[in-house]
Amino acid sequence: MTLRLVLGDQLHIGHPWFTRPSPDVTFLMMEVRQETDYARHHIQKIAAFFAAMRAFAATLEEQGHRVRYLRLDDADNRQDIPANLSSIAAEAGADRIEYMLPDEYRLDHQLREFAESTSLPCGAVDSGHFLTERKDVENMFAGKTQYLMERFYRDMRRKHDVLMENGEPAGGRWNYDRENRKRWNGEVEAPGGTDLRTDVTDIASMLRHSGVDTMGNIDANALAWPVTRGQALQRLAQFIEHALPHFGTWQDAMSTGSPFLFHSLLSFALNVKLLHPMEVIRAAEDSWRNDPARYGLPQVEGFIRQILGWREYMRGIYWAHMPEYAEMNALGHDRALPAFFWTAETGMSCMRHTISQSLEHAYAHHIQRLMVTGNFALLAGIDPDEVDSWYLGIYIDAIEWVEITNTRGMSQYADGGIVGSKPYVSSANYINRMSDYCGGCRYDRKKRHGDDACPFNSLYWHFLERHRDRFSGNPRMAQMYRVFDRMDAEERRATLQQAETWLAQLEAL
Ligand SMILES: Cc1cc2nc3c(=O)[nH]c(=O)nc-3n(C[C@H](O)[C@H](O)[C@H](O)COP(=O)(O)OP(=O)(O)OC[C@H]3O[C@@H](n4cnc5c(N)ncnc54)[C@H](O)[C@@H]3O)c2cc1C
Ligand code: SF4
Structure with missing residues (x-):
């Protein structure tokens, strides 16, 4: 039997692992203090992660997959990923362990060490989520001291044929920043936050009872972040309908009247892989192609640039420069963060x-x-x-x-x-x-x-x-x-x- 680890930000139902249930495979998911405690997190962040993980495990079970899910307060939870992997592998009689490559250096390192030390054969597979390989950005800028996002972004547009026409950028320009970035004075009503409301009272009270140190506020009856793929798709559709037509114009605006303005609020769903970046990009591009009068190119290009450009580029910088990056302090700054x-x-x-x-x-x-x-x-x-x-x-x-x-x-x-x-x-x-x-x-x-x-x-x-x-x-x-x-x-x-x-x-x- 193979034990396959699914981390909290690997909820990608389109991954080949989940195509067909197998009696020889058990998926292991776990809520652990290792993850709640490595930083002092906002309570909504932990609640959203756990709610999304629980919903994902339930979906897998509905589809006939075998799932072993460890809740934070389960008595047999060792609160540490390698320790749980070892104990659950022994309990389930696993003869092989597999994991998806983590996005974080910290976890990548930890799982590599685990794989080297365990007596069971271990394998790792790609998470299939990104549009680039870990080392693509590093290879593209080999030998350079500075990396240029714009060059990377144009290559990505060409490579994935996004907003392109006959090999040229649609509309004749790569970048519409000049038209974008206005102050918002309420001339178009901002659509506000999501209308998603998930009851996470059980998770919030578990966190309290377990003594997890969090920050921030939560309305635990009504968490407003997408925690299932259905909710994430709903949020994407709402964004496209109500906010994308104005995204670029006010993408840099700030207002006391609206914390969200015309932003998508999709970063959580993207980062835990409830949504694939390419489906978000194509949804935005299709709305422009189907209705260019409503979805101006500056609005849509401004949005796509964030995901096809910045998001992939930042990931590339990360893998090019970790672990040294986490120590860098080029300006020698050393003051304490004010309370x-x-x-x-x-x-x-x-x-x-x-x-x-x-x-x-x-x-x-x-x-x-x-x-x-x-x-x-x-x-x-x-x-x-x-x-x-x-x-x-x-x-x-x-x-x-x-x-x-x-x-x-x-x-x-x-x-x-x-x-x-x-x-x-x-x-x-x-x-x-x-x-x-x-x-x-x-x-x-x-x-x-x-x-x-x-x-x-x-x-x-x-x-x-x-x-x-x-x-x-x-x-x-x-x-x-x-x-x-x-x-x-x-x-x-x-x-x-x-x-x-x-x-x-x-x-x-
Ligand atoms: C200091 C600082 C810290 C940040 N920390 C994070 C973080 O921890 N996690 C995170 O996802 N983003 C981070 N960002 C980038 C960006 O602020 C958020 O992705 C964005 O605000 C999320 O809100 P949204 O989904 O409404 O984004 P939108 O404005 O609607 O943009 C659409 C999507 O584009 C992507 N995106 C936009 N800008 C960036 C960027 N600079 N880098 C990578 N992806 C981008 C996100 O996936 C986002 O969901 C940070 C930016 C700054 C300046
Ligand atoms: S501190 Fe006050 S005056 Fe200064 S930039 Fe902020 S809001 Fe404006």
Whole structure:
């Protein structure tokens, strides 16, 4: 009998493993403290994982597969993946163990060590989920210090024939960023969150009884994330119908009036493999082909770029640079993450809104993660380890391969520029241009210094100044150094002094 391990983010019903039930195969799925405790997770994240795993196990059983499912509070649960594999293999009389290749280095390493140490023959198969192999990005950019997403993305468009016409990009352009990225003023109503509601009270109370340390809020009667393939497909259809027609236009907008705006909320379903990336891409492309008047190319291309481009590219960066990537701290940042990241109790309106919606929904969209919380952490010189563990815990979709590359790489520039050619930093100007946050803030977005000056402003110039040696020669940043150098000397001094004051009292901001 073969024992096949299915991890919590491997719920891909289209995988060849699940084509036909066999009496010689038992699937093993497990909820373990090893996974609930490696970071302090949002309670919705753990509940969604376990609910999705339980539903997947039930589907397999309905299809006639043999399944051994270990709940977190089962007496015979050893709370550790290799220990459970050994004990269940012995209990079931298995003569072979197989697993799908994990997406995380940590688990990949652990399972490889297990395979080498166990007396049973072990085999690993691909999860069949991604559109690239682990090492494709590394091979494509071999010998280069910087990787270019745009080049990778164009290759992917050609290779998978996505939004292509006669070998050329549909509409004659690869990129519609110029048309996209507007501030949202409510001119089109935002569709809001999902209308999915799953009762996870049993899981929430099990987590409480077991003493699992979580963060954030949950309405356990009504979890709003897709936890079955049916729900994931329903969510995809809703997104395509109501939000995709406007996705690109407002993809970078932020608003106190809508935490979700026109985003898909599909990252959890994609990351646990309830949806295949290509089916999401094709669904978006087909809507444009069938109804180009309703689904403009800039909207659809903007969305497809995120999945066919960024998602696959980040995975490639991960496998090219782990495990060193997790240690990188190119800017030498070492401050502690302020406590308001866990409570949202801060006078900075942009930070308060972004953090409180993250605690409420386990969700913030890309620009909130990058240009509000990430921007602040980078300007304030927070230790990337602390930033990583916050992002890894709080978001519903946070799995290391995609969290760390976005956080340590894109957001914190801790990889020294592998992902981004310049750091994503901004003053209040950008936040005000893309949101309505500044209007309701106790700080003044126009001021650089003074008790009510927006902290982003002085911290921005302080960041540039303290990293002058590294960035002043960067053609994409030279202009900002010229702006600073042209400022009145007293203004420069007062701005840098103000930043020092804020840095000494980050907790009080
Ligand atoms: C600091 C930081 C941390 C992040 N951590 C994660 C994370 O842990 N897990 C995660 O899935 N995404 C992460 N992202 C990327 C992105 O913010 C989320 O994928 C997105 O916000 C999820 O919401 P959505 O499904 O509504 O996305 P949409 O805006 O609707 O985008 C559609 C899909 O594109 C993919 N996507 C979009 N941007 C990216 C990106 N930069 N990298 C990879 N995939 C992308 C996602 O699968 C997403 O579901 C992070 C971004 C930043 C800046
Ligand atoms: S004024 Fe500054 S702190 Fe306040 S919302 Fe705007 S950018 Fe954020």
